[in-house]
Ligand code: CP
């Protein structure tokens with residue numbers, strides 16, 4: 001059971017770093033309960049507004065199903081259809097939605113907008129991806145690794161191969177918090193954000209996790225227990241496509257790279273994948289792909305996150 005007082009919001013992996021082991025334990029429990037057909041309606045009578053400025057398959061549907069499974073109601077709000085899309089301020093939107101809803105899930109282009117929504121909202125705000133972080137993804141990623149490593153992070157190493165982006169940022173922070181080693185291979189000029197890297201190194205100093213950074217995918221993959229990749233061109237970066245495709249040559253997770261990893265290593269991808277770019281069909285569809293379990297685990301992770309952040313749900317789940 002998650003113990004300490006929860007943060008007001010989940011904007012960064014840093015917000016839940018101390019509670020990650022308990023949250024993962026809870027997510028695993030909720031996964032088992034769903035398989036047994038047990039449901040506890042801890043969100044009964046609660047409404048969760050979900051503002052999306054960008055497309056989504058996994059995050060949107062896993063949150064909707066999670067809220068539904070927990071007995072609540074999710075309201076999908078495309079920013080195009082809100083007055084937000086016509087210039088109503090984030091502050092005013094936050095104040096109004098706080099009068100109707102019990103939590104807000106927000107997929108934003110800019111992290112600063114995420115912070116602004118949370119500043120004015122009087123209900124929990126959950127980051128559903130922005131340009132800096134994707135914390136809910138990391139909870140599902142860690143759940144997936146934990147399952148395959150029978151609960152043990154310490155002594156395992158995940159190799160990141162690709163962009164120093166939002167997904168890597170949250171992974172670095174989350175892995176560092178739970179004592180999981182990470183080697184991140186990114187092309188020059190696509191390294192992770194220095195401030196996030198500093199924060200992750202601080203968490204790693206406390207947990208004993210080793211974080212390493214390189215521009216050589218083979219060096220990262222060598223002996224790794226898991227390989228993780230993501231798209232070369234994230235949502236909102238479409239104008240950089242040609243430059244990125246050139247810079248990321250050699251950063252593909254394929255059979256050759258997987259051959260350098262540990263014999264029982266598996267492959268992670270947050271999805272959607274650009275098959276033939278950052279990952280081959282053979283690897284993504286192969287027996288060592290954990291991507292489909294990882295996608296499923298979004299659902300169980302979202303439930304644990306909602307339970308933790310929505311005060312009444314937290315109380316009922318005790
Ligand atoms: N991994 C992930 O966040 O996927 P969606 O963009 O489909 O939500």
Ligand code: NVA
Pocket residue numbers: 129165166167230231233234235270271272
């Ligand atoms: N880095 C990707 C993740 C998609 C889930 C993006 O931001 O588009």
